[in-house]
Amino acid sequence: MSKVPYILLVLGAVCLVAGSAAGLFYAPKEQYMGDVQRIMYVHVPTAWNWMLVVIYALICAIAFLFTSNYKWDARLEASLEVATLFAILLCCQGSIWAKPTWGVWWDWDPRLTSVAVLLFAFLGIVALRNFVDDPPRRAIWSSVATIIASVDLPIVYYSVKWWNSLHQQQSSPSTVSSQFHFPLRANAFGMLFLMIAFIMLRSRIAAARLENEIAPPLEAA
Amino acid sequence: MTGVITGGWNFVVAAYSITGVALIVYTVSLFTRSRHDHSH
Numbered sequence: 001m002s003k004v005p006y007i008l009l010v011l012g013a014v015c016l017v018a019g020s021a022a023g024l025f026y027a028p029k030e031q032y033m034g035d036v037q038r039i040m041y042v043h044v045p046t047a048w049n050w051m052l053v054v055i056y057a058l059i060c061a062i063a064f065l066f067t068s069n070y071k072w073d074a075r076l077e078a079s080l081e082v083a084t085l086f087a088i089l090l091c092c093q094g095s096i097w098a099k100p101t102w103g104v105w106w107d108w109d110p111r112l113t114s115v116a117v118l119l120f121a122f123l124g125i126v127a128l129r130n131f132v133d134d135p136p137r138r139a140i141w142s143s144v145a146t147i148i149a150s151v152d153l154p155i156v157y158y159s160v161k162w163w164n165s166l167h168q169q170q171s172s173p174s175t176v177s178s179q180f181h182f183p184l185r186a187n188a189f190g191m192l193f194l195m196i197a198f199i200m201l202r203s204r205i206a207a208a209r210l211e212n213e214i215a216p217p218l219e220a221a
Numbered sequence: 222m223t224g225v226i227t228g229g230w231n232f233v234v235a236a237y238s239i240t241g242v243a244l245i246v247y248t249v250s251l252f253t254r255s256r257h258d259h260s261h
Contacts, residue, residue, distance in 0.1 A: 008224070016244075030223075032225055033229075034225060034231055035228070036226050036233060039232065040239060085247055089240055091227050093240060096239070100226055194244060198247065201255060202251060
């Protein structure tokens with residue numbers, strides 16, 4: 001069995017520790033938000049990688065519908081679960097950042113609402129997969145549902161541009177001071193490596209279960 | 222009122238802790254489920 005996911009797990013952990021240490025102890029305070037801005041170094045990388053995993057789930061869903069290859073269904077199951085984990089993390093980090101800066105834990109602002117819609121849609125698809133025992137039906141239904149839910153992703157991305165939002169516009173190394181670059185980039189790569197490792201490991205679990213479900217029953221001797 | 226936020230380390234620690242704990246718990250759950258599948 002490939003050792004790639006284990007190597008990625010270690011690399012991801014190293015990048016996250018280095019990036020978080022730099023973000024917490026080396027990077028200077030932001031002018032207006034002070035130390036609270038340090039939440040950006042985990043929140044923004046989580047958001048970037050959450051968007052990537054949602055796009056990957058969409059690719060898996062489309063690939064399954066075109067090929068009927070269960071390898072894509074296993075990958076879809078993995079990416080749905082990882083996307084849900086990252087969305088929950090994103091909402092928790094965002095709420096914790098919102099309280100000292102906006103004065104509230106949550107606001108029904110376009111960015112937050114569109115992320116919540118996608119989180120609950122993916123939670124629903126994960127639940128659907130657990131309720132349906134028939135592999136072909138489960139794969140087709142969850143692929144179609146993933147494609148429909150993914151329509152929300154461009155709304156999430158452009159919500160801060162299209163509407164008057166409490167949430168700030170997208171942050172990237174080009175929109176923040178150069179002293180903030182290292183922790184942001186290190187944590188982004190850390191989250192990326194972990195995300196890929198999670199998808200690979202979870203896909204193996206899903207593929208093993210599918211193999212058992214699809215394999216013909218053994219005949220009695 | 223200066224518009225500058227002071228303090229707030231408790232929020233920073235909470236955000237990093239939740240992230241770290243969630244990632245570690247998920248990693249452990251993957252290994253546990255993987256081992257459980259191989260034992261069947």
